[in-house]
Amino acid sequence: MNHHHRKILHALFAHPISANIDFKQVMHVLEEVGAEIDHKAGNRVGVKLNGHSVAFTHAHHDLPKAEVIQIRKFLESCGVTPDKYPL
Template sequence: MSNKHDAMIAKIFAHPIAANIDWKKLTHALEHYGATVDMSHHGRAKIVLDGNELVIHTPHHGHDIENKDDIMALRHFLTELGIKPVEA
C-alpha cells in the first residue's frame, strides 16, 4: 500500500474525528482496497467492499467530507472488514 493510502486510512481513524477528508483521495484509497464507489444523483455514494455496503453523503460544496456521522460510519465499516491504519 502506498503512503498516501496509509495516510488517508489513518485520517479516517484519527482522534478527534477529522472534518476535512478529501472525497477524491478517499475514493482512490477505497478503490485501492477493491471497493467500488457508486455515485447517485441524490448526493449519496454507495461503497461496496467484499459484499458489504455503506451509503454516505457526498460533499455538496468543496471537496471535503465534513459529516462526522458519515466518517464514523466509514470507520466502523472499515473496521468490520479488517481495514485499520498501519501502526507506526
Template sequence: MGEHKIKKTLKQIFSHPIPTNIEWKNIENLLEHKGFKIENTKKNHMKIKSNSGQELVLIVHGHEINSKDEIVKLKHFLQENGISEESIL
C-alpha cells in the same frame, strides 16, 4: 494513488479527534485500492460496496467529507471489512 497517500488517508480516518475535512478523491482512491466498488447514487450520495456484499452510503459535500458522523460510518465500515488502524503500518 501512491502507497504514502493511502496510508495518510487511512491515518486521517482513524485519527482522534475525528477530522471533518478529508478529501473525497483521496478516500475514493483508498477504497478502490482496497477493492471496494463505488457508485454515485444521487446528488452527493456515494454507495460503497465491499466484495462480501456489504454496502455503505456516504454523503459527500463538494470535494470532501466534512461530517464527523460520515467519517465514523466509514471507519466502522472499514473495520467490518478487515481494515483497521493497524493496517496502516
C-alpha cells in the same frame, strides 16, 4: 497502497476525529482496498467491499465528522484497519 493513501486511511481512524479529510481522496483509498464504487442519484455514492455495502452522501470538499465516523465503522466491519497499512 501508496504513502499518501495510507496517510488518508490513518486520518480516518485518528483521534480526535478529523474534519478536513477530502472526499475524493477517501474514494481513492476505498478503491485501493478493493471496494466497488457506484455513483448514485442525489449526491449518493454506493460502496461495496468484502460482502458489505453502504451508501455515503457525496461531500463536495471535506467530510463532516459524522461521515468520517460512518466510513470508519464501515471499514472496520469490512476488516480494514490502519494496522494492516503502517505508515
